[in-house]
Amino acid sequence: MKRFKAFVKKEFLHIFRDSRTMLILVAMPMVQILIFGFVISSEIKNASIAILDKSKDELTQEATQKLLSSGYFRLDKYLKSEQELETAFKRDRVKMTIVFEPGFAKHFYSDKTANVQLITDASDANTARILSNYASMILRDFQQSHNATIPNGNSLINTEVRMFYNENLDGVYMSVPGIMAMILMLVSAMMTSISITKEKEFGSMEVLLISPLKPFQIIIGKVTPYIFMALINTLSILAMGYWVFHVPIKGSLFLLLFEATLFTILALSLGIFISTVAKNQMVAMFMSMFALMLPTILLSGFIFPIENMPFPLRMISNIIPPRWFIIVVKKIMLKGAGIAYVWKETLILMGFIVLFVGLSIKKFKVRVE
Amino acid sequence: MHNQSHEINSTEPIIKVDKLVKRFGNFEANKSLCFHVDKGEIFGFLGANGAGKTTAMRILSGLSKPTSGEVWVAGFNVNTHPESIKKNIGYMSQKFSLFEDLTIWENMRFFSAVYSMSKKQFKERGQELLQELGIWEERNRMVHDLSLGWKQKLAFTVAIMHKPAIVFLDEPTSGVDPITRRQFWEMIYEASAEGITVFVTTHYMDEAEYCNRVSIMVDGRIDALDTPENLKKQFNALNMNEVFIKLARPAVNSSQ
Incomplete structure (x- = not known):
């Protein structure tokens, strides 16, 4: 436990000392919300x-x-x-x-x-x-x-x-859940995958693996600070939405934070999976960009309505985890839905977590051998 | 946890390797290695790139398991107690891996916690080591501001801070100047005098001369193992460089 605590402390130091990381973690959510506060028009079929x-x-x-x-x-x-x-x-x-x-x-x-x-x-x-x-x-x-x-x-x-649910037709109502998905994805998946591959690249992963720290302690220690960061981001996005754009939170805040944490864990497990595949920070970053950010923006229903997509893309959007998270957030925030209305999406999110954690463990074992 | 370690007495070797085989698919990286290392010894582990040194060292440090054979390190079997081995060894990688955005002191504090040193132990030992190095006043500097030579010395200091039974050094002098290399070997001698066994790989043959005993791996086998003096006699060579070239030339796998 002492080892683990020292490890988490070290991770926080890494984060606080890297100005770029801090910028992404703190300024990004604010800027994104303001940018996406605009309405992006689109056509509709079916x-x-x-x-x-x-x-x-x-x-x-x-x-x-x-x-x-x-x-x-x-x-x-x-x-x-x-x-x-x-x-x-x-x-x-x-x-x-x-x-x-x-x-x-x-x-x-x-x-x-x-x-x-x-x-x-x-x-x-x-x-x-x-x-x-x-x-x-x-x-x-x-x-x-x-x-x-x-x-x-x-x-x-x-x-x-x-x-x-939105008598004044404010476009920002739509973008708050999307921005939440995007920021959580960015903070959790991209940042962890980069931070893990960084240790691999600099050779410190080797030193850590040879030390008495257990691999799962290293991984959990890596992701713990980001869970906190993601939670802070979630709260700041909700606060911005609530006080600046007057987006309501009709459902239970507790449920909303629970779902956000669930999604964070999902994104973290994705980040871990990417780091088991990527050889260095560059690759990790590009994989996160192309495999995570773009689909989150384009295919999750964040900007372009899913029902408007051609059939193959609509199918693909089903395997984009943020899609389900966005649905959940919209339902809870704007419609005041309880768990009875979001249990299906919640289960899907949990399924994704199990899948990516499983894949990472498998991949990690192969690599160590 | 598992303290079934039999007490290591001074006559018993600190590393015992018996018929160690490691296979990756059809490729045999280690072909039935047999050797031992005595307590307090400086043991040179040489070989061309691809000869199987890294594979063997990963097994000795508890990172991977042998396909067959028995390996004992610091009194523990790698097959059954790799975790106990990890607590009793130190490791320094060829990249002198420290955390660049932490200070010297923070790096040391982190590893002291990882190796279960108490706060008091760490403060005393840390101060002692840094004062010896002459950088006690600099302890709050970031590691990325240090020169490569200092990073190397610091990485070594961190690796022996918890007084491990054995320290594994993986090409610890790559990329540093001859003077720094010399100073570094002085540190190795000091550690050895403290009773720490030193297991070192290197590509510099002049360094091989500094070791008590040297093994040379070729194609997954240990083709020679003795003191530098005896090896030079045995291969009728002027220096270790010639010994190495005579042995390694016929190798098949080594030129990758």
Whole structure:
């Protein structure tokens, strides 16, 4: 234990004395949040939607057909009542729900005004805005073509857009979870892989392995400081989001920190795995950049909506760990979901940890022999 | 933990190697090595690059296990008690590996904790060693500010700080100037006088002359083992350089 404590102390000294490391650890999260506070627009195809048809007449069915044949939407399910709205969103299958009021056709033909509600999941602000615009456009089109078929047709379809979870449509809501994933990945995976390969490169790993320190003490000692660092980063990102951009934390902070720690451990195990493969710091850095950072930015749904990707990329995004973490953070922060709604993603994250730790141990054993 | 070490008495060798074989797939890196090293001895472990020195040294220091054969170091069997061996040896790598961004004192304190020295022991021993070296006043300097020669001396000091039974030196003088090398050998003699056994590899044949006994590995075998004097007689050579060249020339694997 004394040995281990001395080792962790040494690791902290390494970190505090390297100004570049400190810069990445402290300044990076702040800068990233400010940069990604901007909205990055994107186009959408095949977004999954739900329909709550309280009227079930010919007109609503026709409108539904029209919406679904546009190519922008894919019907996930018909809802039976308003009670199902919340679950449809929280299980995250649905980006938008279209609600037709009761007696829709009757209102359209006799009262000249029929109401539709477009409820979007605005924790993903871009997608929400684009989806509601598309749907409104299609419905307006539909309204005009119907007016043309009846004499003196001047009926209105009145669309009311409602944003769930993020009424003001702030883009930064979307970027906070993404930045958290990215920073944790960077701090944990990249920094540890570099710090372990550094010892290999300078030959001190050899000295440590010959010493009475056990290999697992060396590895755990290496990653311990980064768990702290990552936790501090998580808190500072949340604080920035909360006080600067007013991003809410609707769910339990404890659960959120638990998931963040889980993801940190996952990233650390990835970093350890990279260090068993990489020969020197350069290789470790490039592997972290290309194998971790780019997919985290491009394929995790951080910037580009996953439902908009071509099929092969959508498949690949499944094996990108940050994707699942981002889903979890969005659900907890913006929708106030509890563990009941995120257990599946949590299990996936745990699965990744087991996988990478297993691979590292296997690789390490081969190398020592 | 496992203190089944039989007491090492002065007559018993501190390193005993009996028919040590290490195989990697089809390649035999160590072909049935047999030798011993006495307590307090300075033992030169020579051989061309690729002759199997590193493999043997990794086994002696408890890092890897022999494919077959018996190896005893400081009274412990490498197969059963590698952890006990690790506590009783010191190691200095050819890269003089210290932590560059820590001070001299911090480096020493770290390794003192790794080798379970008490704070008091460390303070006394650390001060004594640094004063001998004449850098006690400099103890708060960062290692990356030191010259290569000082790094070398410091790496050696760290390796013997906990008074190990044996210190393994892996090409400890590569890249330093002749004067520093000479000073370094004086430090080795001092350590040996303290009772620390020195196990050293080198490519400098003049250094081989400083050893009590020298072994020369060729293609995974030990082809010669004796005092420098006897080796020179045996191979009818003027110096160790000639001995080495006569032995190593016919080697197959060594030119990689």
